Amino acid sequence: MYTSEKRFSNSLKSIARDQHLKTYLQNSSELYPLLAKGAKRFVAGERREDGLVRAKEFHTQGHAVSLEYIGENTITKEECVRSKEEFKGLITDLGRLGMKATVSFDLSHIGMMVSDDLAFIHLEELASAAAKNGISLMISMEESQKTDRILSLYKRISKTHSNVGITLQVHLNRTSIDLEDILSLSGNIRLVKGAYQEGEEQYIPRSSELNNRYIHFVTTCLEHDHPISVATHDETILTELKKKDLLRNPRVEVEMLDGVRPDLLRRLHDEDVNTKVYVTYGSEWYLYVVHRIAEYPPNIYTFISDVIEESM
Numbered sequence: 001m002y003t004s005e006k007r008f009s010n011s012l013k014s015i016a017r018d019q020h021l022k023t024y025l026q027n028s029s030e031l032y033p034l035l036a037k038g039a040k041r042f043v044a045g046e047r048r049e050d051g052l053v054r055a056k057e058f059h060t061q062g063h064a065v066s067l068e069y070i071g072e073n074t075i076t077k078e079e080c081v082r083s084k085e086e087f088k089g090l091i092t093d094l095g096r097l098g099m100k101a102t103v104s105f106d107l108s109h110i111g112m113m114v115s116d117d118l119a120f121i122h123l124e125e126l127a128s129a130a131a132k133n134g135i136s137l138m139i140s141m142e143e144s145q146k147t148d149r150i151l152s153l154y155k156r157i158s159k160t161h162s163n164v165g166i167t168l169q170v171h172l173n174r175t176s177i178d179l180e181d182i183l184s185l186s187g188n189i190r191l192v193k194g195a196y197q198e199g200e201e202q203y204i205p206r207s208s209e210l211n212n213r214y215i216h217f218v219t220t221c222l223e224h225d226h227p228i229s230v231a232t233h234d235e236t237i238l239t240e241l242k243k244k245d246l247l248r249n250p251r252v253e254v255e256m257l258d259g260v261r262p263d264l265l266r267r268l269h270d271e272d273v274n275t276k277v278y279v280t281y282g283s284e285w286y287l288y289v290v291h292r293i294a295e296y297p298p299n300i301y302t303f304i305s306d307v308i309e310e311s312m
């Protein structure tokens with residue numbers, strides 16, 4: 001990324017956290033529908049049905065699917081219960097449709113902002129419902145202030161449910177220790193570079209050092225025969241893993257976000273790599289979409305064009 005793009009990216013990540021701006025945009029009857037048009041490239045729609053339709057499309061094309069009802073930092077118990085119920089409905093629908101999908105979520109969406117106990121009760125309920133329907137769950141990783149609590153809840157649920165996996169952010173310095181710590185647990189490990197802005201001393205920025213670390217973590221997981229989701233769009237990493245003949249390992253799936261590098265995912269699928277698409281739906285898409293633009297600033301051009309063209 002150029003310096004100007006890095007500045008733009010960091011500013012976007014900062015404003016993504018601005019609750020006043022978010023509330024203002026979401027309550028604006030003029031701006032919200034306009035921005036929603038630009039969000040469509042990354043988000044299937046606002047309703048569960050939109051997510052399921054999109055998921056079925058990818059399923060038919062031979063990709064596995066992760067689905068997320070977008071949201072995070074839910075602060076009242078009632079809202080947390082509503083979110084948990086939405087995920088339960090999603091799990092039931094996926095089971096009914098016979099789709100062996102993964103349901104992905106932030107623990108702060110289903111209770112962690114109220115208490116860890118509430119998050120755990122909801123997590124356990126979802127894990128049991130998922131097990132009955134042949135579905136797996138994947139816990140997303142949030143800002144580093146929450147990492148200890150998220151890992152602790154993951155370890156707790158792992159004692160009784162092997163269908164729950166965890167996301168680790170390769171860019172955080174602490175992750176090499178966290179990875180060693182959870183390798184003995186059976187759940188899938190999803191490796192991502194990391195989307196959140198962190199303090200300089202806590203993380204490694206995008207670089208070849210970070211890419212090497214990513215490859216090292218993949219190798220470590222496979223040495224332990226651990227199932228892993230290689231969640232990246234970075235062609236350099238994927239090419240290197242291919243050269244090492246690690247991509248077609250049955251323990252590996254390559255997972256990408258819907259709307260980002262579908263060409264690359266299709267190519268990998270044609271080369272017999274297990275592929276997966278991460279589909280999102282819901283009205284809380286603001287932070288999610290801002291992150292997609294921040295990690296690849298040229299997306300702002302596509303976003304603006306989508307808004308204008310759809311409005312004409």
Ligand SMILES: Cc1cc2nc3c(=O)[nH]c(=O)nc-3n(C[C@H](O)[C@H](O)[C@H](O)COP(=O)(O)OP(=O)(O)OC[C@H]3O[C@@H](n4cnc5c(N)ncnc54)[C@H](O)[C@@H]3O)c2cc1C
Pocket residue numbers: 139140141142167169192193194195196206231232233234235255256257260261278291292293295296299
């Ligand atoms: C399945 C999945 C789940 C995730 N879950 C989490 C999570 O729980 N917590 C978390 O912090 N982060 C999560 N992320 C986001 C992740 O941390 C990265 O921010 C994101 O994947 C971009 O990093 P990258 O590995 O693709 O590499 P980058 O170095 O960011 O990008 C490499 C190249 O990929 C392409 N690219 C990357 N992003 C985009 C984009 N938005 N649009 C167009 N091209 C792009 C560009 O060509 C870019 O040069 C997840 C990502 C995926 C794929």
